[in-house]
Amino acid sequence: MPASKVWVTGLTVGAIAAVAVLAVQAEKGPHPTAAKARPSASAPGGASPAPTKSTGPVAVPDGSGTGRRVVYSLGGKRVWLVDASDAARRTFAVWPGTVSPDPGSYTVSSRNMATTGSDGVQIENILYFAAKSGISIAFSNAVDGSSPPPAGGKQTGGIRMRAADGESLWTFGETGTKVVVVK
Numbered sequence: 001m002p003a004s005k006v007w008v009t010g011l012t013v014g015a016i017a018a019v020a021v022l023a024v025q026a027e028k029g030p031h032p033t034a035a036k037a038r039p040s041a042s043a044p045g046g047a048s049p050a051p052t053k054s055t056g057p058v059a060v061p062d063g064s065g066t067g068r069r070v071v072y073s074l075g076g077k078r079v080w081l082v083d084a085s086d087a088a089r090r091t092f093a094v095w096p097g098t099v100s101p102d103p104g105s106y107t108v109s110s111r112n113m114a115t116t117g118s119d120g121v122q123i124e125n126i127l128y129f130a131a132k133s134g135i136s137i138a139f140s141n142a143v144d145g146s147s148p149p150p151a152g153g154k155q156t157g158g159i160r161m162r163a164a165d166g167e168s169l170w171t172f173g174e175t176g177t178k179v180v181v182v183k
Contacts, residue, residue: 069180078094
């Protein structure tokens with residue numbers, strides 16, 4: 001085998017081993033069930049209020065199905081990452097856009113690491129799962145950590161969250177992951 005192939009193989013094996021070790025450590029670590037609110041860093045002129053701070057674990061909504069899934073509560077403005085044993089691994093508040101999906105079951109249809117949102121803000125960890133009235137609906141977080149400013153008559157389908165929550169959702173929500181939207 002040429003030296004370059006040995007080198008690439010060695011790096012690949014090392015990277016896989018490192019990821020495996022990190023995955024085992026992450027599984028053994030704490031699994032937060034509620035996120036802490038932080039002040040908004042959005043542009044002046046009145047930003048959307050920060051999501052409400054949770055005072056304790058918030059139960060996964062009844063009627064949200066079973067198995068591994070992302071649950072999004074329209075009224076609660078909250079997302080749960082639910083594992084195969086129906087345990088909530090993480091829950092966090094979100095800022096919804098002006099166009100909301102109808103209650104029902106969807107799947108993550110595509111993912112995009114980063115782009116510019118319809119409001120002109122750089123966003124990342126984008127998971128598309130629905131469309132309504134020609135507007136794509138997706139979870140994402142602003143790169144700068146800001147909440148979306150008021151839409152000002154513009155139709156937006158972005159459901160924004162804090163960066164740490166966006167990273168967790170990105171890791172959890174692969175293409176094909178079930179998304180259940182409840183009232």
